[in-house]
Amino acid sequence: MTLTRKGKHWYGSGDDDIRAVIQGFSERNGYPATDYRAAVCVCGSTLFRLFDxxxxxxxxxxxVACGTAHLMGDSAEYADEADPEAHECLCGSEALAIHCGVALYADSRDVRWLYIGCRCPQCQLVGVYAEWKCEGGPVEAFMARV
Known part of the structure; x- marks a missing residue:
């Protein structure tokens, strides 16, 4: 894990750096992430196009390997109301490694806030690409759908 700051952006050498960026972002946001999960496709790939x-x-x-689409967390409950937009890295790459972090309600194992962090394998840019308050229910079930 080696995070380097260049201007206002972070660059990392590995996917562990995604967790570090989510941690810092979530602490500044006031809802610190406590649980993390890397996104892995059923085919074993760890690179995805992200829409939110x-x-x-x-x-x-x-x-990006097999084309399987995965709704993340509790997104299936709200997908009919959504108009997801594609993300891409500043370098133009659409393939991203994705990790999620969640903040929980106090004295509970229920999800309160979701953070979606990504790392570009082309240029190594790391950042939080999306975040929002959610009523995600039990963290174990929520993170199983990341």
């Missing part, structure tokens, strides 16, 4: 609609609380990742 923060207003609706919906995120989808499409595997």
């Amino acid at each position: 609609d923060e207003e609706a609380g919906v995120a989808r990742r499409d595997c």
Whole structure:
């Protein structure tokens, strides 16, 4: 893990750096992430195109290897109301490694806030690409759908 700041952006050498960026962002946001999960496709790939609609609380990742689309967390509940937009890295790459972090309600294991962090394998840019308050229910079930 080696995070380097260049201007206002972070660059990392590995996917562990995504967690570090989510941690710092979430602490500044006031809802520190406590649980993390890397996105992995059923085919085993770890690179995806990311689509989200923060207003609706919906995120989808499409595997770049096999094309399988995965609604993330509790997104299936709100997908009909969403108009997800595609993300791409500043370098133009659409393939991203994705990790999610969640903040929980006090004295509970229920999800309160979702953070979606990404790392570009082309240029190594790391950042939080999306975040929102959510009523995600039990963290174990929520993170199983990341």
